[in-house]
Amino acid sequence: MNEQRVAVVTGGAGAIGSAIVARLQEAGHRTVVLDRTGDVVCDLSSATSTRAAAAEVLDRYGRCDVFVHCAGYLDPMPLESLDLNRWRALMAVNVEAALWLVQAFAPGMAARGFGRVILISSDGQWFPPSAAFLPYVTSKAALLGVMRALAVTYGEDGIAVSAVAPGHTDTPAARAVVAEGALEASIASQVLKRALTPEDTAHAVAFLASDGAAAMTGQVLVADAGAFMR
Template sequence: MSTVSSQAARERRVAVVTGGAGAIGGAIAARLATDHTVVVLDRTGDVPVDLGDPDDVHRAAGSVLDRYNRCDVLVHAAAMTGFGPFEGYELHLWRQVQAVNVESPLLLAQAFTPGMRERGFGRVIFVVSNTFWRPSGAHMLAYVASKGALVGMTRTLAVELGAHGISVTAVAPGLTRTPATDVVPTAEFDEVAAHQAMPRPLVPDDSAAVVAMLAGDSGAALTGQVLTVDGGLVMR
């Protein structure tokens, strides 16, 4: 390997993607792999982890830092839906949803942003959902509440971390064709698409492309923002 290529390899940024074994997370990991060393945190990822267990999240973060000595880009794409009716919704399930969707990205950000501060560069990107602005159905209380919490985290962390060269943004996908949404009838996809300004079904790479932009140098001036990727269904 030449000196130039060796130097490039050493300077290659490290991107940590939670939920990288899923459809949207996988598309994000694939996009980022072009310019980054990508580490997937998932039950079956490069670093296996139970994101609902704070101790395991700490262990996984330590493993990343031990192995790669850095994290330049943190993308939290993992999510637990926990759908169920409000009446009788069990507190333990509520806590599981919040642990995966809200607490694990907080813990990972706490673990990785000190290094970002030292290097004067960092990207923290949360995958939220357009259902925070437009709930698409019943039984989504815990899920939508967790995505709303991430929107709040995006804005407050952007203020706290911006002076250190760290941007904090979020991407809010609309109803996207993934294995997880195969249970949604085609008619419902068609109905949602018909109300979009761009009436076509959404695919995982729609969101992945926006995340890749935010993760790179072209997204340097964007922070505290939520970019809605839903074909123009929700306009804010």
Template sequence: MADVSTSRVAVVTGGDGAIGGAIVRELARLGHRVVVLDRAGDVACDLGVEQDVRRAAAEVLETYGRVDVLVHSAAASDLVELDTVDLATWRRIQAVNVESVLLLSQAFTPGMRERGFGRIVLITSDTVWKPPSADLLGYITSKGALTAFGRTLAVGLGKDGIAVTSVAPGLTRTPATAYQPDEAFVMAEATQALPRPLVPEDVAATVGFLASEAAEALTGQVLTVDGGSLLR
């Protein structure tokens, strides 16, 4: 295991989820000390509440002393359509999916800047380019905002040695997508250039690479991990 990774601290939001959990395991395998930020994580936190996010960030820094890698995997995915969505639900989706990582970035980037190294990886979605249904209005809007946030942040932080990238998974079998009928997965796989089921470990392997020195020339990029679906 590379010595350079053993002292690095990686914070993963949504680490109790299927994709987030796979990311936690991969980063731990690579030698990071991993801290899960979630309702039932190492540092419990409601990512939809500003004060709770700020408190959790301060607790992480007090307990672990530093954060070198921030992976934002948490997501609110309430099914809402234009005619039925209420503003409170809409705002909570945006708070969890976008605003929380803004607050965490504000808290953790000063230390990254001092050390001249940092990685921020945002888990977005290929639905930004291929919306599958109207009831994902709030979710897809937030993922589009997150993608733009990452690209803009990369411009501002690159001079400090901090890289910001996004990973956009395709339709992946997880508890969060269990509401989808089997036909949806079959149809999604049929659109892929690499026709095989997508699993959380596909995303985790990509995040592990982006968190490493091997990705030191990458920032502002969106890597679609969807088996080539967007090619079709």
């Protein structure tokens, strides 16, 4: 490539996000972390803040060639205790922010005839771990609908839109909200009996961002050690 590609990663300050950033840097991308702390500070629950962050990215870096939406808000709420404001905040971060950022970055991608949009979903949408994960599972399933719609929308512009669905990954954030023994139970349900790491997701993202995935769009890579096979 003639110019260094710029990759913007939401949630890039977290465990999985920082692994994605590191892997994309290794692959030669100039990376931009868009998070509560990072290269561009943003509150993804606010459409105004998200749109302002997109404008700042384009002003400071001039472009976005690869957009990875890794930010994920996990707020356990079973149906009987569902709170509208908390529900909307989770959906704003997990789903809506991706739309506002693609809306801002896609025109430049289309003008250059190249773009990658990669959405981080979850294998939990196929078998929710518990009733308390209702909002999170819903948001991650919604991302796959967004992926397919955007893949059709932008295909003629050379923009590929795909997703990665990790399994239960051992991160500090996951350990803070899941029940004791949940990680061990997840490993037992997998074909490959090993703990999933942030790097597992990062490698899948790096592949989708590469020229080696030029023929892939509208697809989801399930990186869960065989817990779910499709």
